[in-house]
Amino acid sequence: MKIAVIGTGYVGLVSGVCFSDFGHDVVCVDKDPGKVAMLERGEVPIYEHGLDTLMAKNVEAERLTFTGDLPAAMEGAEAVFIAVGTPTRRGDGHADLTYVMAAAEEIAANLTGYAVVVTKSTVPVGTNRQVKQVIRKANPKAEFDVASNPEFLREGAAIDDFMRPDRVVVGVQNDRAADVMNEIYRPLFLREFPVVVTDLESAEMIKYAANAFLATKITFINEIAALCERVGADIKQVSKGMGLDGRIGNKFLHAGPGYGGSCFPKDTKALARIGQDHAMPMQITETVIKVNEEIKRRMIDKIVDLCDGSLNGKTVAVLGVTFKPNTDDMRDAPALTVVPALVGGGAKVRVCDPQGRHEGEALLPGVHWVEDPYKAAQKADVLVILTEWNEFRALDLKRMARRMETPRMADLRNIYSAKDAKRAGFEAYEAVGRASQIKLFDAVDTAAE
Known part of the structure; x- marks a missing residue:
């Protein structure tokens, strides 16, 4: 299957490389000529253990290429992944969808046959329906479906997470799109990794809910750690005692200086904002941020x-x-x-x-x-x-x-x-x-x- 991936940031590059290792023909697209040239030289612009070796392997096998030419990349593609940035919008906490919608418009202008347009970027609930509207408005005759396929990659372990995931989440509106997505992830399905097929909104919400919950675990144990300092308890012993409870688990119970990174800060803020916009404040998430x-x-x-x-x-x-x-x-x-x-x-x-x-x-x-x-x-x-x-x-x-x-x-x-x-x-x-x-x-x- 031919796949086009728009965006060669962390999510786009890792996804493109791993899809090609599944055996698909993958073209990764980026607007930055310098980054494209770097990738064509075999240089990886991010640090992720093992990514350079896996990328070189699939480039050599002629399953993976890089370009700034979107029309050429989309020619014959059965799936087009949007993997661009969705940073926190300055001033209001919303996820900034500027790059997502710009990608949707460019896709619309270059759709020549049926394709599934897949949002890999982390986006608020309802975004995939907006993507569909943008494409339909720009190209009323286009034959396409949209799908939501949120990523759950841990930096530093992204390749392993992609190849051996806890689950793959796919949000679709019909069987035709589901069949395309199942074909993309067939190697994981054959190895019996869970592929969860949902509606669009549920897939979008799963990503935010999961990240907010993990951020909550980190923040909770850090608050308990502060109390341990006052009462003379040892947080390592407390965390171990808690983590042995199967209902709690031992992951994300390590006290430290707080969470950071590309996901938890922006996703907790975005979820809090979504709650406010729908008159359903996410009080726990808002407290976690504070x-x-x-x-x-x-x-x-x-x-x-x-x-x-x-x-x-x-x-x-x-x-x-x-x-x-x-x-x-x-x-x-x-x-x-x-x-x-x-x-x-x-x-x-x-x-x-x-x-x-x-x-x-x-x-x-x-x-x-x-x-x-x-x-x-x-x-x-x-x-x-x-x-x-x-x-x-x-x-x-x-x-x-x-x-x-x-x-x-x-x-x-x-x-x-x-x-x-x-x-x-x-x-x-x-x-x-x-x-x-x-x-x-x-x-x-x-x-x-």
Whole structure:
């Protein structure tokens, strides 16, 4: 089957590459000539483990090509995927559908035979019907159907998520469109991965509801972590005890500096706005958004406390600035709140991140970038772990402590423990969801006696 994918961002490129690996003939389209040229050279504009190898394999097999020529890409295509950005619209929280509707108009102008127009982008409920109206108005004689096929890809694990999904969601209006979508996903159907076929509105809602629920789990455990700090409980033990309940599960119960990334922030805002527009406020989601911002600011307070109440003149080493490990994505990362606050407070900030520098240099002015975590720690007053990259999970803490001016650690991902820090020579350690660093160190000393 021939497939055209409009947009070579994260969702479009991963989807196009994986569809081609299913055996389909895929053409990925982008308006940016520079990006198309980069892809044709075999260069991947995003960091996603294994994507470059899989892309090269399918280009060599002549199943995957890149172009800026939409009419040529759509010639003979049985499915056209819209995979363009839907960022939060400035001022009102709505998802910005400008790129989606522009793509729909271009598709309408180039439809020459029957095709299913599939929205892969995350869009508010009702958008696919709007896409249909746009195409019908622009090309009344066009023969087409629309379908909703939301993505559920985790950055850093996107290929595995696409090839071995928890489920594939497809929203359609008739059997003809459903048959095309089933043919596209036949390799997954044959391996008995669930393909859930729904109406358009339900498919659109599933995406928002799923992301809002996961964001709620993260925010809930972060609130519980704050309470643990006050009452002397350990959030790791609490999370483990909760997660063993099959009704709850252990995923997304890791306390930290709040959620970020390309999906949760914009999708929670969009869902809240959809609720407001339909006189059905999403009160839990609205609270989640508010609390998540408060959590980020709470992390700043932890670092300030370790600096004896003032950041001015202090040197802070920050390990990790991407919103999660195994990605170069900085969108709505906690670092975009935390690091500027450190710089604004007068601190000298050194940053080390395996993939974050490319985007981070423009987003985090006033910091000094280094390639090695031990260089970041040189003469630092505080070490802050903000993203749990594997490179930071097994640091030589003694070596770290020796390099620092005042060996103090804000472990905002709970990678280590007070005992680890104390034995390595740190004089203070602050985590998330545990008692204060002083109490923890007292507990270690008592246990050793």
